[in-house]
Amino acid sequence: MYASRPLEPDSARPDRVAPAVPARQISLDAPAPLGDQGRVTIRLDAAGAVDEARLHIVELRGFERYLEGRPFAEIPQVVQRLCGICPVSHHLAAARAMDQLAGYARLTPTAEKLRRLLHYGQMVQSHAVHFYHLAAPDLLLGHETAQNRRALVAVAEAFPEMATQGVLVRRFGQEVVRAVMGRRGQDGGAVPGGMSRPLAPQMREMLRGDVDQVIDWTEGALLMIARLHATNPDFYAGFGAVAGPMVGLVTPSGASDFYEGVLRARSAAGGPLFDKIVPAGFDTVIETRPAPWSDTEFPHLKGIGPEEDWYRVGPLARIQICDLLTSEKAEAERQRLLAQGEGRALHGVLFHHWARMVELLHAAEVIRDLLDDRSLCGLDLMAERSAERPLQAVAMIEAPRGTLVHRYSGDEAGRITACKLIVPTTHNTHAMNAALGQVVRRHLRGRDITEALLGHIEVAIRAYDPCLSCATHALGQMPLEVELRDASGHLLSEIRRGIRGEVSCATPG
Structure with missing residues (x-):
């Protein structure tokens, strides 16, 4: 290895x-x-x-212009086509923004739980794909293996049990998404003000019967990762390690929340930079600027020198900016990962894989708790519309790859007049360049x-x-x-x- x-x-x-x-x-x-x-x-x-x-x-970058003139009700469905890798994140970010523009101040409890189930299901699916299908060949087979052998097929031959578990964990995440949205992701899902279809009780029972096994398998994968890092801790801590600030969403009390929250940033050393920034205040702490080598504008932290104002988002940032994960097993695993830094922030890129699996465990535990709630299958799916309708809305959500920002302007006729999206890969561009x-x-x-x-x-x-x-x-x-x-x-x-x-x-x- x-x-x-x-x-x-x-x-x-x-x-x-x-x-x-x-x-x-x-x-x-x-x-x-x-x-x-x-x-x-x-x-x-x-x-x-x-x-x-x-x-x-x-x-x-023409997709944002494509949304202009479309009615609010279409946006959550249309933006799913923006990214074939994380369509649910775009779907839910747009839905939360459309809730505001359409005048829905608060969702019903059932609609809120279904959206969370949908989002955490995608977290499981996406993280499983990345770890078992993409990262495992690098981690388990090593760079010395020929490129055409350093692949999922070779992992399946050398580690058949883990490869099988990866396929099944991914499928479980997909089944969660299908249960909420429909087989093709077009039959249901989020709409402005709530959800378009209830969760069938038999689907809840089926998923509840599988989730404990997913949790057990993920714990086993985390044990393997910890042992792997112990073989050469200096390599794993040092590979691609460039210190930089970290940004992500937390609850007002500081716990991790992938679905909604306030923006928090920590410095490269782990100290506070800003906290409790609501989505509408995003541009008070982060600005986008053009780069001479690209047609895309890239985000930067405000009030920090031009050489240090880049930052990273995603799993490794999220597990370090939050005060805790709200699920017991995942929080214990988060603490084991953070201990690798011996009191210092973690910046080695290979720690992303460990952090990603901690998040997968957390997502599975959240799904289990949601499935234990029988009200998840309730029929109170649509909220009451309030009288006030703002003309601008910002929604932020933690996509599998990091913080996703959707900002929209609308008119009185219920159509989009302007749109700006900032995706996790754009947030992480400078961090990736520094690591490279x-x-x-x-x-x-x-x-x-x-x-x-x-x-x-x-x-x-x-x-x-x-x-x-x-x-x-x-x-x-x-x-x-x-x-x-x-x-x-x-x-x-x-x-x-x-x-x-x-x-x-x-x-x-």
């Missing part, structure tokens, strides 16, 4: 990784069948040392882009679980194209990995 091999100390590296020449650029392109493209650019300075590494995210820079500086040697280096880069990106198809390798078939060019753009060398894992190299004459 690669984690048992200690990192080479920085002092062992040569003073130069390449001769002193004008700046060169190394580009890693990943074809993206889902429609967006990920490309990593490594820039060397004039001395040949790594200057920076950057993940470029090319996305179609640390990994590349440690592992790039000379001018050769090896498969081992590509493996390290992929692991660093996947730890953040970005909404990019290029970050996944469920079957180990992740095509990559790697180019090394000089400052004038002349191609120095090229490496391509095909869909079946075959590697071809070319050097221009």
